[in-house]
Amino acid sequence: MKIVIDAMGSDGAPAVEVAGAVQATEEYGYDLVLIGDEALVGRELKKYPGHSDKIQVIHAPEKIEMHEPAALSVRRKRHSSIVMGLELLKKNEADAFVSAGNTGAVVCASTLSLRLLPGVERPGIAIALPTLGGASVIIDVGANIDPKPIHLFQYAIMADAYSRYILHKSNPTVGLLNVGEEETKGTEFVKETHALLSESKLNFVGNIEGRDVYAGTVDIILCDGFVGNVILKVSESIVDTIFKALKQEIKASVIATLGAALASSAFKGLKKKMDYDEYGGAPLLGVDGRCIISHGSSTPKAIKNAIRVAGEFITQGVNNHIVEELESY
Amino acid sequence: MKIVIDAMGSDGAPAVEVAGAVQATEEYGYDLVLIGDEALVGRELKKYPGHSDKIQVIHAPEKIEMHEPAALSVRRKRHSSIVMGLELLKKNEADAFVSAGNTGAVVCASTLSLRLLPGVERPGIAIALPTLGGASVIIDVGANIDPKPIHLFQYAIMADAYSRYILHKSNPTVGLLNVGEEETKGTEFVKETHALLSESKLNFVGNIEGRDVYAGTVDIILCDGFVGNVILKVSESIVDTIFKALKQEIKASVIATLGAALASSAFKGLKKKMDYDEYGGAPLLGVDGRCIISHGSSTPKAIKNAIRVAGEFITQGVNNHIVEELESY
Secondary structure: OEEEEEEEOOOOOOOOOOOOOOOHHHHOOOOEEEEEEEHHHHHHHHOOOOOOOOEEEEEEEEEOOOOOHHHHHHHHHEEHHHHHHHHHHOOOOEOOOOOOOOHHHHHHHHHHHHOOOOOOOOOEEEEEEEEOOOEEEEEOOOOOOOOHHHHHHHHHHHHHHHHHHHHHHHHHHHEEEOOOOOOOOOHHOOOOOOHHHHOOOEEEEEEOHHOOOOOOOOOOOOOOHHHHHHHHEEEHHHHHHHHHHHHHHHHHHHHHHHHHHOOHHHHHHHHHHHHHHHHHOOOEEEEOEEEEEEEOOHHHHHHHHHHHHHHHHHOOOOHHHHHHHHHHO | EEEEEEOOOOOOHHHHHHHHHHHHHHHHOOOOEEEEEEEHHHHHHOOOOOOOOOOOEOOOOOOOOOOHHHHHHHOOOOOEHHHHHHHHHHHOOOOEEEOOHHHHHHHHHHHHHHEEEOOOOEEEEEEEEEEEEEEEEEEEEOOOOOOOOHHHHHHHHHHHHHHHHOOOOOOOEEEEEOOOOOOOOOHHHHHHHHHHHHHHOOEEEEEEEHHHHOOOOOEEEOHHHHHHHHHHHHHHHHHHHHHHHHHHHHHOOOHHHHHHHHHHHHHHHHHHHHHHHHHOEEEEEOOOOOOEEEOOOOOOHHHHHHHHHHHHHHHHHHHHHHHHHHHHH
């Protein structure tokens, strides 16, 4: 089992990726490949003199930047860490790829290099969200911003396998994000998707609303990639806004500052609960390979957990389960 | 100036509406009509023996429930508080309508009774959001879930007038919600809308992302009603989730409980900052009249502020400004 890590992806690259990789070899014992600027990666690796010989470095002279157009950059930068890393999977020299880089480029290069699983028409990005009811999966959060109902149906099948074999849920519930719970509500797209899901073998509970997302009402939340992308970014922003505003308020009073210091254990506990890093990256479901996408602002812990998830995708044979399930339709 | 309040709309109706109306007459001196079940409304009004003779009660024997289908309920319940209240505007017996009831029914009945302003093809619901940069307006949050680009263009013109004349912003910036900032990003719908806005006289700053919503990056956030509805409900839910989780953490420790008590001024300050009630309801922009929609869980203060906003729409002549601006295209 060998996992390739894009060493040039995150905002803190390559330091963050190298630190995460070192932690992952120590904890899980996987064989890892760090792909990227050899000199920069080597310099970081020197900070961990006892680091395992399980980490190999492969040089990739180019880097796709965060805001480069996806398809164009993948075509032009054949020697980038993303394109070269995925080529290793294509040539069966590695089993999984982890990147905190340009999401669009990773989706595009994965689809080109790995192709899609039989029965899948579009890949989708699934993210595990922290909710009051534990982790729920939301798919798609941006791979496919103008999907057809059949794509969401396939996402549901794929997220079901992810929930069962990685998140260990026995009969995950599936909800379709809509503006109301009634079957008559929503756009034509949502209504057609509802009809497809109703006829499936999935544990489909019907429409859900925005307020159900963090309430943990269902295990799997289905939506188009435009809506999913907006939800994720709004969520991050509102959490940030609340804590910034709370800090301002606390600073304004000496007593409140003392109180906040005393209550710091509670704030830390909350931070841990809301911690995306624990869930370790978002699998790109539907490609014929394993590709885990991490946030650009990933910490070493987030990278380490993304590597763990990549390993679980391999050992659990998630893709085989997806293909079998899709074949049954 | 006479403002009609649907006394049967909110979850706490009619007590909440009556309390809000009494506060509004005391603060603003408007003439108000409470429309709804006369006996129930009368019983509530008796709790305010000194209440002004500026509040009139009109009996409406029917009530549209929260989850009734919008168009059907409006057709069938001609004697509901919503339909009868809007008829008063149609007959020029009142100048504005405020309801915390079934949003779909209010949109539908308003469009049927009041018709649309010249140059407007669809009404849109605008909500003032509390952000780090003060109040921003988001439109549409659910009146029109499958709009055309021209509808969003018209929403931008209408929200511009709302921002100028009610929120007192001198040259409000307009952002189009998308999955990325680049012009090349997004669905065909978003790209066409971007092109229309680029040619307008509006202070259009281009695409914005989900993370800009609560950062207060722009004064006006444009999106389709499906996305807007989901954003609002996700936002409410995430705030709720954070505070529930924080409470759990605080309860788990005696010292944290003491700390939280000392920091309570900060929590109260934050609550006030994030308080939707202050903004007083969401105008349904585009109808040829003034209709303010409040949240089903409105407090008396929210109703009072919705009445204030209704009054400002009348005195500021917002609809005239919208029509003039649209005529210039």
